[in-house]
Amino acid sequence: EDKVVQSPLSLVVHEGDTVTLNCSYEVTNFRSLLWYKQEKKAPTFLFMLTSSGIEKKSGRLSSILDKKELFSILNITATQTGDSAVYLCAVVGSQGNLIFGKGTKLSVKP
Amino acid sequence: KAGVTQTPRYLIKTRGQQVTLSCSPISGHRSVSWYQQTPGQGLQFLFEYFSETQRNKGNFPGRFSGRQFSNSRSEMNVSTLELGDSALYLCASSLVPSGGPTYEQYFGPGTRLTVT
Numbered sequence: 001e002d003k004v005v006q007s008p009l010s011l012v013v014h015e016g017d018t019v020t021l022n023c024s025y026e027v028t029n030f031r032s033l034l035w036y037k038q039e040k041k042a043p044t045f046l047f048m049l050t051s052s053g054i055e056k057k058s059g060r061l062s063s064i065l066d067k068k069e070l071f072s073i074l075n076i077t078a079t080q081t082g083d084s085a086v087y088l089c090a091v092v093g094s095q096g097n098l099i100f101g102k103g104t105k106l107s108v109k110p
Numbered sequence: 111k112a113g114v115t116q117t118p119r120y121l122i123k124t125r126g127q128q129v130t131l132s133c134s135p136i137s138g139h140r141s142v143s144w145y146q147q148t149p150g151q152g153l154q155f156l157f158e159y160f161s162e163t164q165r166n167k168g169n170f171p172g173r174f175s176g177r178q179f180s181n182s183r184s185e186m187n188v189s190t191l192e193l194g195d196s197a198l199y200l201c202a203s204s205l206v207p208s209g210g211p212t213y214e215q216y217f218g219p220g221t222r223l224t225v226t
Contacts, residue, residue: 032213042114042200042217043153088153095166097143098202098215100153 002027002093006101014109017079021104023089024071033065033072034098036088043088046074079108112137114203114218122224128189131221135182135203141165142184143215144176147198156199159184160206188223196225 007022025033032050036043047056049065049072056063060079065072076083086103093099115134123129135142143166144156155168159178176186182203188195202215 034214036217041219045214045216048214090153092213093155097155097158097166097168098145098153099155100145102152 002091002099004089004091004099004101006087006089006104008104009102010105010107012107012109013079015080017108018075018077019079019106021074021076021087021089021106022071023073023101025089025091026070027091027099028094030067031092034090034092035063035072035074036090038086038088038103039084046087076106079106081108081110084108114201114216116199116201116218116221118221119219120222120224122226123191124226125191125193127191128187129191129223131186131188131199131201131223133184133186133201133203133218135184135201136205136216139203139205139216140182141204141206141215142178142182143202143204144184144186145200145202146170147200147220148196153200156186191225193225196223198222 004025032048034048035046047063054065060077062075084107086105088103090098090100117132141160143158145153147153157176158166162178173189178184198220200217200220202217204215
């Protein structure tokens, strides 16, 4: 059965800290892994990592994929209060649908 | 470009009733997927529609159904509502080149359904 496990479930840091969020997965015929940020409403797309693109960076956010060890990390440097959100990791399942982890709730204190 | 829109945004229903939720995808996106999000289970896949056909289905009972129209707009129906159906229902659209796998899904704001 395809599954995604994220850790930690929640995290509290102070502004300026660097955080690392973890995502491990088991999926038949891996195709891609996606990271989303969810504040109050809709998850917003951050990154997609595939076999041909195992590292992505956008501003203070970066992500890597380790296909051998079946995990990904999302790094946020110099955190700001606006980074407070639930971060969701998902993989494309064997039928093409997205399978999500339970998310990591990040709280950034001023 | 307008994003994914969902209506209504909030809904309160009574047990046993039925409900229909609507989703309009991003212009040009042909695939629409539906998810249920609850605090305990997280985001769970309901089904996906592409070119008016259900392409994938998650592990939900037959009370949950959907359809897609020729303009790619989609509706989801839940019949005989139960208290446990209270959740945020999200739809997501994606641009699917030639029927390939659905990557990079873009989510709508969701419909918050409360069943009393």
